[in-house]
Amino acid sequence: MKKNTTTVSSPGFFWRNNPKLKKLVVLNPGDFHRPEIKMLSRFKENCGLNDFEEIRARNELLTFMQNHPEFRLKLNEIMPLLENTVSLPMSENDFLAFYEQDNAYWKLTDSFLSTLKLNDDCPQRVKEFMNAMAAANGLRVYEKNMAERISADLKKVTFMEGILEFNLQNEKEIEHTIIGQRAFSSAWSYNYTAPIPKFIKNGWLFKVLGITKLIQVLADKKAERESKRSALILKMPDKLKEDIIHGINGLIYPGYKTTGIRFNTLKSDSTEETHEIFDFLRKMPGTDILVSFNYGDSGLSITPLSIKLHNIKDAYLRTEIGYQYKGYTNEEAKLIQNRLEEAKTKANAISAIEKASKTIAFFAEHLDFCLRRTYKISSTGTDTEFRWNFLNNIYNTEDNRPICKELLSNRKFFWGMVSELYEISNLLEVFENLAKEKNVPLCIPKIMNGKSGITFKNLAPIDMFEQKKKMYPFSFPEINGRMICLTGRHGRGKSVAGNSVLQALWLAQSGLPVFAESFEFDVKDVIGAVTNDTGDGSKATVFVKKTKNLLQNIQKVPVEKSLIFIDEIGNGTQEDAGLELGKLILNTLADKKYSVIFNTQIMALAEYAEKNLEAKCLKVDKNHQFSPGIGQGEMTELIKELGLTKYLKR
Numbered sequence: 001m002k003k004n005t006t007t008v009s010s011p012g013f014f015w016r017n018n019p020k021l022k023k024l025v026v027l028n029p030g031d032f033h034r035p036e037i038k039m040l041s042r043f044k045e046n047c048g049l050n051d052f053e054e055i056r057a058r059n060e061l062l063t064f065m066q067n068h069p070e071f072r073l074k075l076n077e078i079m080p081l082l083e084n085t086v087s088l089p090m091s092e093n094d095f096l097a098f099y100e101q102d103n104a105y106w107k108l109t110d111s112f113l114s115t116l117k118l119n120d121d122c123p124q125r126v127k128e129f130m131n132a133m134a135a136a137n138g139l140r141v142y143e144k145n146m147a148e149r150i151s152a153d154l155k156k157v158t159f160m161e162g163i164l165e166f167n168l169q170n171e172k173e174i175e176h177t178i179i180g181q182r183a184f185s186s187a188w189s190y191n192y193t194a195p196i197p198k199f200i201k202n203g204w205l206f207k208v209l210g211i212t213k214l215i216q217v218l219a220d221k222k223a224e225r226e227s228k229r230s231a232l233i234l235k236m237p238d239k240l241k242e243d244i245i246h247g248i249n250g251l252i253y254p255g256y257k258t259t260g261i262r263f264n265t266l267k268s269d270s271t272e273e274t275h276e277i278f279d280f281l282r283k284m285p286g287t288d289i290l291v292s293f294n295y296g297d298s299g300l301s302i303t304p305l306s307i308k309l310h311n312i313k314d315a316y317l318r319t320e321i322g323y324q325y326k327g328y329t330n331e332e333a334k335l336i337q338n339r340l341e342e343a344k345t346k347a348n349a350i351s352a353i354e355k356a357s358k359t360i361a362f363f364a365e366h367l368d369f370c371l372r373r374t375y376k377i378s379s380t381g382t383d384t385e386f387r388w389n390f391l392n393n394i395y396n397t398e399d400n401r402p403i404c405k406e407l408l409s410n411r412k413f414f415w416g417m418v419s420e421l422y423e424i425s426n427l428l429e430v431f432e433n434l435a436k437e438k439n440v441p442l443c444i445p446k447i448m449n450g451k452s453g454i455t456f457k458n459l460a461p462i463d464m465f466e467q468k469k470k471m472y473p474f475s476f477p478e479i480n481g482r483m484i485c486l487t488g489r490h491g492r493g494k495s496v497a498g499n500s501v502l503q504a505l506w507l508a509q510s511g512l513p514v515f516a517e518s519f520e521f522d523v524k525d526v527i528g529a530v531t532n533d534t535g536d537g538s539k540a541t542v543f544v545k546k547t548k549n550l551l552q553n554i555q556k557v558p559v560e561k562s563l564i565f566i567d568e569i570g571n572g573t574q575e576d577a578g579l580e581l582g583k584l585i586l587n588t589l590a591d592k593k594y595s596v597i598f599n600t601q602i603m604a605l606a607e608y609a610e611k612n613l614e615a616k617c618l619k620v621d622k623n624h625q626f627s628p629g630i631g632q633g634e635m636t637e638l639i640k641e642l643g644l645t646k647y648l649k650r
Contacts, residue, residue: 012420013125013129013416013417013420014057014058014061014125014126014129014417014420014421014424015043015046015058015061015420015424015511016046016054016057017045017046021046021049021051021054022049022050022051023048023049023050024048024049024050024506024509024524024525024526024527025050025525025526025527025553025557026048026526026527026528026529027526027527027528027529027549027550027553027554028528028529028530028546028549028550031529031530031531031546031567032499032502032503032506032527032529033463033499033503034047034503034506035465035503035506035507036465036466037430037431037434038430038434040427040430040512043427043510046510047506047507047510047512048506048509048510049509049510049511050509050523050524050525050561051523052447052523054511055447055509055510055511055523056447057123057124057125057511058510058511058512059444059445059446059447059511060123060124060125061123061125061126061424061511062424062428062444062511062512062513063444064119064121064122064123064126065424065425065428066428066444067121068119070115071115071116071119072425072428072429074111074112074115075418075421075422075425076422076425078108078111078112078418079418079419079422081104081108082108082414082415082418083415084104085098085104085105085108085411086411086412086415087408087411088391088395088404088407088408089391090391090392091391095150095391099147099151103140103143103144103147105411106140109133109414112418113130113133116130117130132413133410133414136406136410139403139406139407139410142403142406143403143407146399146400146403149399149400150391150394150395150400157295157296157297157386158295158386159295159296160178160237160240160293160294160295160296160386161178161292161293161294161295162176162177162178162236162292162293163176163177163290163291163292163293163305164176164177164178164236164241164244164290164291164293165288165289165290165291166241166245166288166289167286167287167288168248168249168252168286168287168288168289169284169287170286174288176236176241178235178236178240193216193220194216194219194220194222194223195219196215196216196219237382237385237386239381239382239384239385239386240293240295240300240379240381240382240386242381243300243377243378243379243380243381243382244291244293244300244302244377246377246378247300247302247375247377247378248291248302248304248377249262250377250378251367251369251375251377252281252363252367252369253281254274254277254278254367262281273366276366277366277367280362284309284359285309286309287307287308287309287356287359288307288308288309289304289306289307290304290305290306290307291303291304291305292305295379295382295386298376299376299379299383300376300377300378300379300382301374301375301376301377302374302375302377303372303373303374303375304369304370304371304372304373304375305371305372306371307356307360307363307371308356309355309356309359427512428513431512431513431515432513434465434515435460435515438460438465438471438515439471440460440471440473440515441458441460441473441515441516441517442513442515442516443513443514443516443517443518443519444513444514445507445508445513445514445519445520445521446518446519446520446521447520447521447522447523448520448521448522451522452480452481452522452560452561453478453479453480453481453520453521453522454478454479454480454501454505454519454520454521454563454595455478455479455518455519455520455521456475456501456504456514456516456517456518456519456520457475457516457517457518457519458473458474458475458516458517458518459473459474459475459476459500459501459504459514459515459516459519460473460500460515460516461473461474461493461496461497461500462500462503462504462515463496463499463500463503464493464496472493472623472624472625473515473516473517474493474497474624474625474626475626476497476501476597476618476626477616479501479563479595479597480595481559481560481593481594481595482593482595482596482614482615482616483586483589483590483596483597483598483609483613483614483615483616484596484597484598484615484616484617484618485598485599485600485606485609485610485615485616485617485618485630486498486598486599486600486618486619486620486626487599487600487601487603487606487617487618487619487620487630487631487632488618488619488620488621488626488631488632489620489621489622489631489632489637490601490635492620492621492622492624493620493624494599494620495531495567495568495599497620497626498565498567498597498598498599499529499531499565499567501563501565501597502527502529502563502565504516504519505521505524505527505563506527508521509521509523509524522560523561524561524562524563525557525558525561525562526553526554526556526557526561526562526563527563527564527565528550528553528554528562528563528564528565529564529565529566529567530543530546530547530550530565530566530567531546531567531568532567532568532571539571539573540573543571544581547566547585550564550566551585551588554594555592559592559593559594559595560595562594562595563595563597564589564594564595564596564597564598565596565597565598566585566596566597566598566599567598567599568599568600568601569581569585569586569598569599569600569602569605570582570600570601570602570605571600571601575602578602578605579602579604579605579608582600582602582605582608583605583608586598586605586608586609586613586615587613590609590613590614590615603630603632606630607630610630616628617629617630619631622637
């Protein structure tokens with residue numbers, strides 16, 4: 001059989017989980033709030049990348065899924081069906097059902113792949129998956145031939161026949177004789193490892209390099225040869241014995257077949273004859289039944305040969321050595337005693353047969369149980385061991401082992417691939433449902449190729465998703481090597497907007513959807529944030545420390561490969577000092593042409609940036625919308641809005 005040489009690994013094929021993937025660096029990570037989205041935690045280790053090819057591949061896949069809802073419906077349909085086809089069937093019913101349906105596994109793969117073949121816009125990784133499955137098509141013929149071969153083997157039954165005698169009262173086995181031949185596959189498993197004798201293990205030769213493996217191989221082959229020779233059944237199998245005894249009980253005791261109880265409670269409407277039968281059976285002494293049995297293609301059948309009652313002690317003769325033996329030598333007295341014992345045994349046997357004949361007649365009249373008649377009985381336990389068993393060993397025979405290995409590999413591969421697609425589809429659905437719940441737009445970002453910049457339209461403020469407030473999507477001019485200054489009314493989302501741009505870029509560089517009407521970007525290496533709400537020390541101290549860390553590390557990458565957000569420049573110190581610090585920071589960033597979003601309440605700083613640094617200034621109004629210009633904080637309106645006015649003295 002030709003080996004399938006296609007090398008595609010799964011899971012982690014469509015959504016790479018390689019730890020070597022280049023990651024997006026976050027400066028001052030405590031100031032950047034990653035989006036908290038349900039189910040995203042499963043993928044978080046593979047999010048926030050700066051690996052262009054991986055982001056593009058994920059982007060293509062999500063675009064395909066969004067454009068082809070029929071493909072996602074097919075994923076939902078196939079997953080519960082596919083789970084039962086990952087491994088080879090291991091029982092009689094499963095095996096027959098699987099292969100009599102012309103192989104359920106290949107039907108599912110054909111159905112699924114046909115959905116993909118209809119589309120010319122399949123992503124490259126999906127095409128590679130389809131090609132790998134196409135390369136495995138040759139397995140179908142091999143599997144069909146193997147299934148036919150195994151079906152023929154499984155239909156072979158272990159033939160056994162013999163004689164069994166047991167006590168009907170306590171189901172105690174008295175003696176048995178059995179002959180039969182067991183199939184080799186049931187005696188030796190491919191996975192079996194033969195034990196190595198201690199004296200060899202302790203020897204110096206065993207420790208020689210390479211000898212250990214050779215000795216184990218030789219021991220395994222010896223075990224295989226011996227298992228073939230020992231395939232003759234010499235001991236009565238417990239399951240066979242149980243089936244025969246249960247079968248006899250079912251023939252003799254009324255209701256035993258359905259209840260499994262010999263003496264069930266008699267119903268009030270039981271007939272007089274039923275009472276008579278139960279009474280007889282209850283009083284019947286221990287009974288030895290001798291049966292011959294035959295197990296083969298037609299199942300298990302038994303033929304009762306004799307019935308006798310044991311423990312019959314009618315003293316027809318006295319066998320004690322007494323005075324009447326005087327004059328005999330000890331040897332003669334012992335001989336006479338032995339003869340009398342034999343006579344007693346025969347006499348008791350005659351009595352047992354006489355009483356047994358009454359039992360036999362009763363059975364024949366009331367229970368249709370006769371000697372020398374053959375009865376077909378259930379053989380559930382025996383079938384389990386000697387009819388449909390050891391499928392795993394049959395799979396591991398020399399003819400089947402290579403094929404099974406390839407089949408299992410293909411099933412595991414297909415299951416892993418479809419499972420990964422299914423999980424990615426579910427992740428996309430989480431984003432779609434969240435966008436619907438919050439009534440905000442959702443798009444698959446577009447990657448700029450050959451130029452840099454970030455443009456978006458109606459971007460939702462992700463930071464507010466957990467606040468259960470109404471979303472107000474916003475738009476900015478293109479962010480490309482210049483500053484965008486946010487000003488205007490307090491509490492209308494300037495800080496949220498700045499951080500939301502970073503979050504949207506992080507989602508886009510994770511290959512995920514973005515909550516916007518449109519979002520176009522080039523892949524960045526670094527994002528950085530400076531806020532005043534976290535850190536040790538005064539606001540001014542914290543701000544200076546974080547700004548130093550940002551400027552110190554941002555210069556390690558090309559300017560076009562970074563995006564910066566600085567919140568409330570100049571806050572936490574005197575206005576004049578804040579203004580001067582802000583100018584120094586903005587001059588430094590503008591000189592290098594960094595892409596910067598910042599907000600401030602110092603109007604002079606905003607005016608300076610607009611006039612001297614070509615910053616694009618935007619003001620936010622009470623409706624959370626940004627428009628060109630520099631806006632005041634409108635503290636008076638905020639005081640009125642929050643109801644503080646009536647507590648203030650004019």
